[in-house]
Amino acid sequence: MEPIDFDDAKSRVFEKYGKCMELLAHQERLEQQYKHVQIPFLELNGIGWIPIIETLIHEADVWNEKCNIEDKIVIEQIKEKYGSLRFYFHGGSTMFRGMVRFAEQISKNTCEACGCVSKNQFDCTRCKINSVNGWGKGKDE
Numbered sequence: 001m002e003p004i005d006f007d008d009a010k011s012r013v014f015e016k017y018g019k020c021m022e023l024l025a026h027q028e029r030l031e032q033q034y035k036h037v038q039i040p041f042l043e044l045n046g047i048g049w050i051p052i053i054e055t056l057i058h059e060a061d062v063w064n065e066k067c068n069i070e071d072k073i074v075i076e077q078i079k080e081k082y083g084s085l086r087f088y089f090h091g092g093s094t095m096f097r098g099m100v101r102f103a104e105q106i107s108k109n110t111c112e113a114c115g116c117v118s119k120n121q122f123d124c125t126r127c128k129i130n131s132v133n134g135w136g137k138g139k140d141e
């Protein structure tokens with residue numbers, strides 16, 4: 001029996017799941033950074049929308065720190081649907097509701113894999129490079 005080449009196995013796993021792990025790393029970072037809001041599991045196909053989502057999470061965190069308990073923002077789900085961000089929540093202000101609407105619109109022009117300016121086509125928002133590549137492949141690959 002041939003010995004297992006762990007380095008080779010590791011690099012093949014990373015090739016396949018590296019970007020997925022990058023998303024998990026963001027999940028962990030956001031959970032550590034924002035203590036006043038519960039962050040649901042990010043149901044995304046890449047890391048392109050992280051800056052958009054983080055803006056909302058930051059806002060919710062700041063709001064939750066100061067608001068009355070009955071006004072607290074509870075994020076129920078963060079996911080991709082038909083190539084657009086869906087951010088389901090309750091609580092918060094009228095301004096926060098507006099921010100969420102705006103963020104969801106912006107996502108329709110942002111590549112879900114790499115974050116570059118992109119167009120929503122066929123229920124998917126990805127740039128040219130990332131629509132031919134697999135799961136969340138970056139533009140420099």
Ligand SMILES: [Zn+2]
Pocket residue numbers: 111112113114115116118126127128129130139
């Ligand atoms: Zn892209």
